[in-house]
Amino acid sequence: MSNTINLTLHIWRQKNLNDKGRFEVYKAADIDTDMSFLEMLDVVNERLTKEGKEPIAFDHDCREGICGMCAGVVNGRPHGHLPQTTLCQLHLRHFKDNETIVIEPLRSKAFPVVKDLVVDRSAFDRIIASGGFISVKTGAAPEAHTVPIRRENAELAMDAAACIGCGACVAACPNASAMLFVGAKVSHIKLLPQGQIEAQERVRKMVAQMDKEGFGNCSNAYACEAACPKGISVSTIARMNKEYFAAKLTE
Amino acid sequence: MVCPFLCAQSSIQKKQITAVTGLFLILFVLGHLAGNLFIYLGHEAFNGYAQKLAGLRPGLYLVETVLLLIFLIHLYLTALLVWENRQARPVAYRQWQMIGEHSIASRLMPWTGTVIIAFVVWHLRDFTFADGDGPRSILSDGQSYGLYGVVYNAFADPWHSALYILAMAALGFHLSHGIQSFAQTLGFYHPRYTPLIRKMSNGLGLLIALAYSSIPAAVALGCLAVR
Amino acid sequence: MEMLNGKIPAGPLKDKWTSYKAKLRLVNPANKRKYRIIVVGTGLAGASAAASLSELGYNVEVFCIQDSPRRAHSISAQGGINAAKNYPNDGDSVYRLFYDTIKGGDFRSREANVYRLAEVSNGIIDQCVAQGVPFAREYSGYLDNRSFGGAQVSRTFYARGQTGQQLLLGAYSALMKESVRGAVRIFPRTEMLDLVVADGKARGIVTRHLITGKIEAHAADAVVLATGGYSNVFYLSTNAKACNMTAIWRAHKKGAFFANPCFTQIHPTCIPVHGDYQSKLTLMSESLRNDGRVWVPKKKGDVRRPSEIPEEERDYFLERKYPSFGNLVPRDVASRNAKVQCDEGKGVGTTGQAVYLDLGESIQRLGAGEIQERYGNLFEMYERITGVDAYKEPMMIYPALHYTMGGLWVDYNLMSNLPGLFVIGEANFSDHGANRLGASALMQGLADGYFILPYTIGDYLASQPWGKTDTDAFEFKAAQDEAGGRIQQLLNLKGHKTVDEFHRELGRLLWDKCGMSRREDGLKDALKKIPAIREEFWQDVCVPGTGEDLNQSLERAGRVADFLEFAEVMVLDALHRRESCGGHFREESQTPDGEALRDDAHFSYAAAWEFQGAGKEPVLHKEEFHFEEVRPSTRSYK
Known part of the structure; x- marks a missing residue:
């Protein structure tokens, strides 16, 4: 059922933050098409190790598309060309024999390259820390059924909350903007009654932090939506824009 | 004073100010178009409209100043946003695929915008500040037809018309992204209406470009010749 | 042998926690910020604990490797x-949840802990x-609510198929909130390499920053480990690649007892190994078994496509053996039976290590649309991977390692036998006995972090002066040097085999000998082979x-080195427990018709192992289980 292919990989190698970085070419021969993209990199790394060379550093963890750790730009698209698929879930049967594949890190000023394909996405954490939460302390919660929530809103909130924080939106955006990530978090919380109390402060602070991190501006190209492995809609950006407008008017 | 103020705004505010100024500019474009279309009612109607407009001065100066200010703010902010966007990705991708529904129009915005600026300068020199009774207003029968004559003569030159139509295409393209962008940036989203707005935005952009371009086309086809 | 004391409070089961809480010592609010607590791991248990402790006013340092x-x-x-x-x-109650959980764990957990949970x-x-x-x-x-395996009521709350994600993002947001207030300091990409013990108490940790490689010491008044389980000792498991047991294993080597390491859970419905x-x-998701029928060909080595095998030549083995529960038998039973079929040579797929999970009949009965509505995302995932x-074709499934019930031994306060070392979530051994029920892992992680540890740790700290040690102390320097030395040793080996090659070899051995079913000779064989692999590792990696x-x-090498040491204890534990219970199935201990046979007379205890030094057999300590409220019964799904 499975067969093997040969690939030529152009992979970004960068020793550390200060290194300029360059592409290097690797042959990946006899690759089983049932492998995932990351398993292919594993195989390449095993071979490199045996040759006494340093393997390619890349982030990965759960390998089932939920932790958001893996990311990389494959042939010019974050997570590769399949819609709503993370890199770890992309399998090699979607590539052709003798294909040349270019693998680059997520590129953005706000995501400095740490090594090879590994980038520093702590900017996302700082954005969440600036206001992406409901300030409820442990033990302070009322009984869960005290406030019913419209099912439709709960579903929309879940759609937005599905974000895995992988950074594909930033990588895909022509301006390296983080609006989809921030919009998703603002929307998730704003759609729930518990999120109303701090809504205005939250959106103001999160946007301020986003700007501080050096992300670009949104130009409504909607590339983020197309690249998002969880299919998060740009409607979340619109919702954030509205919230922000209202928050600024009443400031 | 204005520039530091604008500069200090957040990314979303800059965009929202750009969107609002853009809306005013769209309204101006539509109003201007309505005036232009008087040309199909003959030279009396067209010149009459032009004179009526001129008669509104000095109030018109105020409107023009505000319009200029809006235009400059729109320009300044977009330039600033574009500059910031360039900073946000210091190392470019080696390979890059354009994805996303509005990627092409969005990426062309700075370019179509630049074409529009160049056009506006040319256009002001060409028509707005043209001598309505001068030699450029005289048509083949040897009589002056005022602004009507100036327009007719200008578009009788195929190069002039071609440049004008090109500029209008840029304007249409700019608006096709701009209109739906306005809705998104100010936070309007609805699962049913947003796709409509996006379609309408494209349609309106095309319509505006076509309507403006119809005048040089009509001149070329001889429809507006004075008998 | 001295029995371990679980420090279970006296009084009726229902009132234990309430009355105990009321008597716990407290730390004065003004003094709380003088106490420093280290939390290692930011999963449900770690993140919720760190956030809650910071809210209380403690100084918290939290570490994660991601x-x-x-x-x-x-x-x-x-x-x-x-x-x-x-x-x-539908008749649910605290008591019923308690009873289902303790029964699901095959009566190998503490009543008081499970009731509190x-x-x-x-x-x-x-x-x-x-x-x-x-x-x-x-x-x-x-x-x-929806229903889940092992319960007859609907008590499971869910957020689509991403409940863990949503709960974690909740705990994470609470943690991030505290990081701004300044009470929590977060150290991402930082791995704990050792526990520092001074004066017999846990006093800090040694870490390595994964980007800079810097080895640092951190001192604290208490250390909380929330670093998850050890499924990855088997190499192939459903755990994330970075999941490891270095933190708990190092703590074990520093004196913390390791309890019930052989209690591992195998999940029946995973996508089989390809290569x-x-x-x-x-x-x-197990929910597929609600509408799917599990079968293998009756004939050995049948290579026909599933559609070419007529109905009468298929063996629906679960339905045949368990007429009343059929395809819905618990995880351990379903897993073991799949293995039996494959061992008999009836397995399917290229490797012969898979059975069919066939939804064909349900698709015919309910229509493809209805099935898509119920399981669409699972079908998509299956197609994406395979x-x-x-x-069109039945799915192929095979069991896989999924969760480990064993872990560091803790008392009722979630404190290990090392004072000041607390262990929460999957990393401890406490609440799931020999088998965990579905949807209970999330519950335990958050229970420990939000509602139990914040109380019990205060009681410990109230008896301790703050800031007793700092990182200049001898013990910190020694641990730091040792960790650095070990890293250098690994780097200097420059052998011929990759880390993964050793890891795979270990995994395969454990899966064969100490996986779904275990036998004395197999376990003894494994006990011989593990040290050999370990020796080779330290020469040729x-x-x-x-x-x-x-x-x-290098990160992986350190973790695999620890797995190679731990594996021996796990096998030893499996060897010593000559009974079958929950996820631990000893072939010598089964009923005439092949079901697990528990031996309450001899094994109704938690086996806590004490480290004696590398290569030396650990010492067994026992904590006897006393059942005051429930009577251990035999699970039957016939």
């Missing part, structure tokens, strides 16, 4: 979280809803690069 606390492996949990809310009015379960749901966790809701706007390159296994359209920057091979 680039962000939000990526801990709790995020992968799909199904849901149990609570005794009884919203569906059930007791605080409702508060977790309240807390999560307040944090903005978007649980599934009914049209009325109230929370929806040697396979890096991990993917779980598919390239096979499961609407190849770790390229340096220790001064991001070096993923």
Whole structure:
């Protein structure tokens, strides 16, 4: 059922933050098409190790598309060309024999390259820390059924909350903007009654932090939506824009 | 004073100010178009409209100043946003695929915008500040037809018309992204209406470009010749 | 031998926690910030504990190996979280949740702990809803529940198939909130390499920053380990690649007892192994068994396509052997039976290590649309991984390692035998006995972190002066030097085999000898082979690069070195427990018709192992289980 292919990989190698970085070419021969993209990199790394060379550093963890750790730009698209698929879930049967594949890190000023394909996405954490939460302390919660929530809103909130924080939106955006990530978090919380109390402060602070991190501006190209492995809609950006407008008017 | 103020705004505010100024500019474009279309009612109607407009001065100066200010703010902010966007990705991708529904129009915005600026300068020199009774207003029968004559003569030159139509295409393209962008940036989203707005935005952009371009086309086809 | 004391409070089961809490010592609010607490791990247990402790005013330092606390492996949990809310009015109660959990664990856990877990379960749901966790809701706007294996009531709360993710994002957001207030300092991409013990108490940890390679010491008044389980000792499991046991293993080597290491859980419905390159296994929700029928060909070595095998030549072995529960038998039973079929040579697929899970009949009965509605995402996932359209062909499944019930031994306060070392979540051994029920892992992680540890740790700290040690102390320097030396040793080996090659070899051995079913000779064989692999590892492993920057091979090498030491204890524990219970099936201990046979007379205890030095047999300590409220019964699913 499975067969093997040969690939030529152009992979970004960068020793550390200060290194300029360059592409290097690797042959990946006899690759089983049932492998995932990351398993292919594993195989390449095993071979490199045996040759006494340093393997390619890349982030990965759960390998089932939920932790958001893996990311990389494959042939010019974050997570590769399949819609709503993370890199770890992309399998090699979607590539052709003798294909040349270019693998680059997520590129953005706000995501400095740490090594090879590994980038520093702590900017996302700082954005969440600036206001992406409901300030409820442990033990302070009322009984869960005290406030019913419209099912439709709960579903929309879940759609937005599905974000895995992988950074594909930033990588895909022509301006390296983080609006989809921030919009998703603002929307998730704003759609729930518990999120109303701090809504205005939250959106103001999160946007301020986003700007501080050096992300670009949104130009409504909607590339983020197309690249998002969880299919998060740009409607979340619109919702954030509205919230922000209202928050600024009443400031 | 204005520039530091604008500069200090957040990314979303800059965009929202750009969107609002853009809306005013769209309204101006539509109003201007309505005036232009008087040309199909003959030279009396067209010149009459032009004179009526001129008669509104000095109030018109105020409107023009505000319009200029809006235009400059729109320009300044977009330039600033574009500059910031360039900073946000210091190392470019080696390979890059354009994805996303509005990627092409969005990426062309700075370019179509630049074409529009160049056009506006040319256009002001060409028509707005043209001598309505001068030699450029005289048509083949040897009589002056005022602004009507100036327009007719200008578009009788195929190069002039071609440049004008090109500029209008840029304007249409700019608006096709701009209109739906306005809705998104100010936070309007609805699962049913947003796709409509996006379609309408494209349609309106095309319509505006076509309507403006119809005048040089009509001149070329001889429809507006004075008998 | 001295019996271990679980420090279970006296009094009736129902009142134990309440009256105990009321008597716990407290730390004065002004003094709380003088105490420093280290939390290692930011999964559900770690993140919720760190956030709650910071809210109380303690100084908290929290460590995780990922680039962000939000990526801990709790995020992968799909199904849901149990609570005794009884919203569906179907007869649920704290007692029933307690009883189901202790029975599901095959009566190998502490009554008092399990009861407390059930007791605080409702508060977790309240807390999560307040944090903005978007649980599934009914049209009325109230929370929806679904049923899960091992229970006859609907008590599972869920957020689509991403409950773990949503709960973790809730705890993570609470943690991030505290990081701004300044009470929590987060150290991402930082791995704990050792525990520092001074004066017999846990006093800090030694870490390595994964980007800079810097080895640092951190001192504290208490250390909390929330670093998850050890499924990855088997190499292939459903755990994330970075999941490891270095933290708990190092703590064990420093004196913390390791309890019930042989209690591992195997999940029946995973996507089978494809080839040697396979890096991990993917779980598919058990709910598929509601509408799917499990079968193998009756004939051995039948290579026909499933559609070419006529009905009468198929063996629906679960339905045949368990007429009343059929395809819905618990995880351990379903897994073991699949293995039996494959061992008999009836397995399917290229490797022969798979059985069919066939939804064909349900598709015919209900229509493809209805099936898509119920399981669409699972079918998609299956196709994405295998390239096979499961609407046309039956799925292939095989069991895989999924969760480990064993872990560091803790008392009722969640403190290990080392004073000041607390262990929460999957890393401890406490609540699930020999088998965990579905949707209970999330419950335990959050119960420990939000509602139990914050109380019990205060009681410990109240008896301790703050700031007793700092990192200049001898013990810190020694631990730091040792950790650095070990890294250098690994880098200097420059052998011929990669880390993964050793890991795979170990995994295969354990899966064969100490996996779904275990036998004395197999276990003894494994006990011989493990030290050999370990020895070879320390002579011939190849770790390229340096220790001064991001070096993923080096990270893995350190973790695999610890797995190689731990594996022996796990096998030893499996060997000593000559009974079958929950996930631990000893072939010598089964009923005439092949079911697990528990031996309450001899094994109704937690086996806690004490480290004696490398290569030396650990010492066994026992904590006898006393059942005051429930009577251990035999599980039957016939």
